[in-house]
Amino acid sequence: MTTRIGMMMGDPAGVGAELTARVLAGGSMSAETGAVIVGDPAHLARGAITATVMSALVAVLTIFVFVMWPEPLINLFMQRDEPARDQILVIGVGLLAMASLEVRQPCKAGTAVLRPSEVT
DSSP: OOEEEEEEOOOTTTTHHHHHHHHHHTTOSOTTEEEEEESOHHHHHHHHHHHHHHHHHHHHHHHHHHHHOHHHHHHTTSOTTOTTHHHHHHHHHHHHHHHTTOOOOOOOOOEEEEOGGGOO
16 A cells, blocks of 8 residues: 655745755655655756755765865764774774765655646
8 A cells, every 4th residue: 555645845935845855865755655746846856956966065075074084083083092093093984985985775656746736
């Protein structure tokens, strides 16, 4: 049985389309859940592009910081007199490198986008 969730995109001048696109792409809905989006499909497409570009910029910046400055990041969470400091840095640098390569899969839920005039 498929569960349907209805979502309104809200004000075209607001961030509703971007948030709707993030919910649909973020994997927060199970594969059995479908969404019915009420709003302008073109506005949702623009919102999806905006959300994708912003996510990509944040991801690139995060990868850059993780790869270029791993030791200062790890030092934020360590005492200065930590006896195992060198070993923690070696392991931490490797873990940050792996974290920078994490890939998420998009949600595979079925989605319908309806104009407000199509909703009964």
